[in-house]
Amino acid sequence: MDALPLYRQLAAHYQQAIERGTLAPGSRMPSLRALMDRHDVSLSTALQSCRYLERDGYLEARPRSGYFVRLPGKPVCQPVAEPSTRLADPARYVGIQERVTSIIAQGKQFPVRFNLAAASGSPELYPTEALKQAMIRSLRNDPSVLTSSAQPLGSAVLRGVLAQRALSARIALSRDDIIVTNGCIEALNLALRAVAQAGDVIAVESPTYYGLLQILEAQGMKALEIPTSAQNGISVEALELAAQTYRNIKAVVAVPNFQNPLGAVMPDDSKARLVAWCEANAIPLIEDDTYSLLGSTDTPLSALKAWDRTGNVIHCASLHKTLAPGMRLGWISAGRWHERVAQLKHALSRAQEVLPQLAVADFMGSGAYERYLRRLRLALRDQREQMIEAVATYFPAGTRLTPPQGGLILWAELPGGASAERLFERAMCEGIAIAPGPMFSNSDRFDACVRLSCGLPYTRELNAAMRTLGRLAADLDG
Numbered sequence: 320m321d322a323l324p325l326y327r328q329l330a331a332h333y334q335q336a337i338e339r340g341t342l343a344p345g346s347r348m349p350s351l352r353a354l355m356d357r358h359d360v361s362l363s364t365a366l367q368s369c370r371y372l373e374r375d376g377y378l379e380a381r382p383r384s385g386y387f388v389r390l391p392g393k394p395v396c397q398p399v400a401e402p403s404t405r406l407a408d409p410a411r412y413v414g415i416q417e418r419v420t421s422i423i424a425q426g427k428q429f430p431v432r433f434n435l436a437a438a439s440g441s442p443e444l445y446p447t448e449a450l451k452q453a454m455i456r457s458l459r460n461d462p463s464v465l466t467s468s469a470q471p472l473g474s475a476v477l478r479g480v481l482a483q484r485a486l487s488a489r490i491a492l493s494r495d496d497i498i499v500t501n502g503c504i505e506a507l508n509l510a511l512r513a514v515a516q517a518g519d520v521i522a523v524e525s526p527t528y529y530g531l532l533q534i535l536e537a538q539g540m541k542a543l544e545i546p547t548s549a550q551n552g553i554s555v556e557a558l559e560l561a562a563q564t565y566r567n568i569k570a571v572v573a574v575p576n577f578q579n580p581l582g583a584v585m586p587d588d589s590k591a592r593l594v595a596w597c598e599a600n601a602i603p604l605i606e607d608d609t610y611s612l613l614g615s616t617d618t619p620l621s622a623l624k625a626w627d628r629t630g631n632v633i634h635c636a637s638l639h640k641t642l643a644p645g646m647r648l649g650w651i652s653a654g655r656w657h658e659r660v661a662q663l664k665h666a667l668s669r670a671q672e673v674l675p676q677l678a679v680a681d682f683m684g685s686g687a688y689e690r691y692l693r694r695l696r697l698a699l700r701d702q703r704e705q706m707i708e709a710v711a712t713y714f715p716a717g718t719r720l721t722p723p724q725g726g727l728i729l730w731a732e733l734p735g736g737a738s739a740e741r742l743f744e745r746a747m748c749e750g751i752a753i754a755p756g757p758m759f760s761n762s763d764r765f766d767a768c769v770r771l772s773c774g775l776p777y778t779r780e781l782n783a784a785m786r787t788l789g790r791l792a793a794d795l796d797g
Contacts, residue, residue, distance in 0.1 A: 340786075341779075346779075351385075387704070387705075396707075402546035419529050422743065422755060436752040441776060444698055445644065454675070457681055474499065475494055477677070488620065490624045506637070509660045510656075521541065521571075522572070524572070526759035549582065549721035550583060558593075574606075574610070576620045581730050595626070603632075606622060606635060622634060624652065630654030630657075648675060702773045702776065706771060714793070718734055728772055737767055738766060739768055753770070
């Protein structure tokens with residue numbers, strides 16, 4: 320029998336590597352250039368090999384990214400089920416601090432090798448060198464920033480850049496409409512203090528970021544959990560129903576773009592409807608816009624604030640996930656509550672340190688910022704897709720997951736009512752940290768759900784950790 324053509328021999332070599340798990344599902348195939356150099360073959364041979372593997376289902380070509388590994392007939396998770404309109408009783412919801420503290424304390428008992436619990440990117444994703452150079456330039460241009468008092472609202476230069484950047488989300492602001500904060504968490508704290516007080520009911524998404532539930536409990540407020548879809552975000556219909564039942568709702572808090580933890584994006588017509596309903600009912604709408612720049616494409620997403628004509632939307636945002644986690648910079652545009660928020664900011668924490676603001680303004684005002692964001696989006700898209708494929712491949716049959724179109728996280732629902740907290744405990748023994756669903760609600764509706772971070776590069780070691788996590792989940796299911 321004649322020997323196989325060279326491209327078939329090369330394809331067989333990589334097919335074997337894929338079947339044995341040496342190249343994990345979702346991982347990037349070596350580039351055509353790397354195949355040429357590694358195996359001393361021509362471009363035509365390398366390309367033919369990849370196309371042959373693609374034909375047989377072992378590779379998937381992605382525009383501008385190259386080839387990625389897949390398994391023929393790979394399993395696909397069914398989407399997370401749409402929520403019912405059952406409402407929660409805010410009066411009985413206390414204890415989220417204790418629940419979250421307990422889970423975090425358990426995590427500290429074991430060394431963590433793979434942190435899949437944090438909704439943040441790995442340090443190498445961010446422009447460390449560019450920010451360092453921007454910091455040096457800013458200090459060289461004005462050394463007095465180290466010894467001068469900071470402006471109460473934040474650096475005018477940074478606020479001007481933020482106002483310009485907000486135009487892509489269809490928000491028209493002046494720099495005087497913006498107050499720089501210590502991340503989005505402080506912005507949310509200020510927004511809630513400005514519009515509500517202890518004992519008030521605040522409508523939130525369900526599930527929602529546990530940090531928001533902690534804020535509400537710390538301020539003595541009650542969280543009314545509104546059913547939220549992994550496809551379309553918070554249910555405006557359920558919110559309208561809630562308002563008929565609970566007539567003392569003092570504010571609504573929503574994450575319209577890549578919601579944490581579901582990853583949902585609200586359609587524009589739903590955003591407009593939510594803004595209009597809150598205005599008609601004189602209920603302040605607090606928007607958390609932390610993740611909107613982390614989509615799979617460069618097409619900008621609209622903020623809720625884009626439909627605000629009366630100042631009823633308080634827009635809270637952060638650079639923590641998109642640019643510089645170590646700088647803890649966020650901002651707030653509080654609409655009709657601007658003066659109240661400015662007074663609260665001064666009373667509670669005073670102005671932010673100036674030098675980081677100048678450095679960030681320097682970088683964000685340059686063309687390098689857009690190029691960096693494009694690289695970040697591509698990297699996160701690849702990491703998300705690899706994590707999605709790993710869940711589909713390794714987790715037990717019946718696991719549900721709605722693939723998000725952006726952001727840093729996945730939300731998976733385990734089959735058979737398996738306990739996410741038990742999976743968390745067993746995974747920690749293996750050095751794998753995850754965020755169990757009970758952290759994201761005061762109810763028991765998400766006891767079988769887990770949030771997984773997509774912020775880590777998908778290495779062979781991480782693939783092995785995902786295989787282990789899937790085995791542990793399958794043991795619980797069994």
